[in-house]
Amino acid sequence: MRICVTGGAGFIGSHLADRLIELGHTVLVIDNLSTGMREFVNEKAEFLEMDVRDEQLFTVFDTFKPEIVFHEAAQTMVPASMENPKYDCDVNLIGLINILDASRHVGVQQFLMPSSAAVYGDLDALPLSETMSGTPSSFYGLTKLTAEGYLRIYEHAFGLKTVCFRYSNVYGPRQGDGGEGGVISIFNRLLQEGKDLTVYGDGEQTRDFIYVDDVVKANILAMEYPELTGIFNVSTNTETSVNDLIRRFKALSGSECTVHYESPRVGDIRHSRLNNEKAKDVFGFEATIDLDEGLEATYQYFKGQ
Numbered sequence: 001m002r003i004c005v006t007g008g009a010g011f012i013g014s015h016l017a018d019r020l021i022e023l024g025h026t027v028l029v030i031d032n033l034s035t036g037m038r039e040f041v042n043e044k045a046e047f048l049e050m051d052v053r054d055e056q057l058f059t060v061f062d063t064f065k066p067e068i069v070f071h072e073a074a075q076t077m078v079p080a081s082m083e084n085p086k087y088d089c090d091v092n093l094i095g096l097i098n099i100l101d102a103s104r105h106v107g108v109q110q111f112l113m114p115s116s117a118a119v120y121g122d123l124d125a126l127p128l129s130e131t132m133s134g135t136p137s138s139f140y141g142l143t144k145l146t147a148e149g150y151l152r153i154y155e156h157a158f159g160l161k162t163v164c165f166r167y168s169n170v171y172g173p174r175q176g177d178g179g180e181g182g183v184i185s186i187f188n189r190l191l192q193e194g195k196d197l198t199v200y201g202d203g204e205q206t207r208d209f210i211y212v213d214d215v216v217k218a219n220i221l222a223m224e225y226p227e228l229t230g231i232f233n234v235s236t237n238t239e240t241s242v243n244d245l246i247r248r249f250k251a252l253s254g255s256e257c258t259v260h261y262e263s264p265r266v267g268d269i270r271h272s273r274l275n276n277e278k279a280k281d282v283f284g285f286e287a288t289i290d291l292d293e294g295l296e297a298t299y300q301y302f303k304g305q
């Protein structure tokens with residue numbers, strides 16, 4: 001199939017593009033390289049360095065004629081959204097609308113994009129389910145929640161089939177330092193450099209970490225269901241504290257690094273664990289890579305950098 005992956009030079013998008021190419025699809029990657037890396041783009045993909053807000057996107061879609069769009073490009077950093085809400089809104093909403101309009105214009109069959117656990121805010125009724133309505137505590141969470149509404153209305157009003165995945169905290173090779181699952185890549189880099197670790201808060205805050213290959217698997221599986229629509233958590237439904245992560249890292253690396261504890265950051269949520277029943281029931285997705293296995297693969301990747 002002809003598939004466009006926006007953000008395909010980034011962490012998740014580049015792994016997704018790799019897998020799509022392995023499966024024999026024709027892939028166009030659109031990315032402005034703001035956080036993505038040119039070398040992450042699969043050499044068999046067509047690559048266009050372009051902003052998702054660019055009006056030229058219509059011409060690009062007219063020529064490429066994508067049948068499926070994975071819209072992974074986004075401003076992904078919670079703290080950046082608090083410092084510059086206007087930019088966050090511009091990329092994550094105006095950029096999204098541009099891609100949605102271009103997709104509608106060329107009759108895209110399926111439009112898939114990530115939302116985030118950040119849409120739930122600080123709800124303490126864990127595990128968090130798709131039917132719960134949260135109050136995001138960051139502008140990033142708010143633009144993701146609003147994006148979900150845009151997808152719903154584009155589908156109802158214009159018949160564009162849309163799927164929205166609320167990824168929990170994704171980690172793995174190629175991850176940058178800024179995004180949501182970033183704590184694992186940050187610790188990896190610091191450990192390789194023999195530096196101390198800094199934790200914001202007491203370290204007992206928890207996250208639902210999911211390995212990037214499992215996230216890719218959810219996206220690929222969804223393509224087998226052309227009628228699939230709606231919002232799905234993509235998660236492991238397990239909670240791991242930052243202190244637990246540090247213990248695992250020490251065991252992996254054999255390093256006795258020093259840990260500094262600082263004040264929690266504005267907009268950060270305390271605990272997170274996402275119910276994964278709906279994705280399992282509706283399209284048979286289940287994460288299979290356990291944390292130790294994923295951490296080992298990620299550690300080895302960063303060691304080779």
Ligand SMILES: NC(=O)c1ccc[n+]([C@@H]2O[C@H](COP(=O)([O-])OP(=O)(O)OC[C@H]3O[C@@H](n4cnc5c(N)ncnc54)[C@H](O)[C@@H]3O)[C@@H](O)[C@H]2O)c1
Pocket residue numbers: 006007008009010011012013030031032033034035036037050051052053071072073074075076091095114115116117166167168169170171175176179180181182
């Ligand atoms: N990593 C996680 O834990 C996580 C969790 C939930 C949701 N998500 C979502 O998954 C998606 C991918 O995130 P990621 O972790 O791979 O982040 P990333 O920063 O590695 O990838 C984002 C990509 O989008 C590109 N991009 C940013 N702004 C752009 C613009 N205006 N025009 C064109 N390209 C642009 C960047 O250059 C980058 O390559 C994002 O939508 C993010 O919000 C990630």
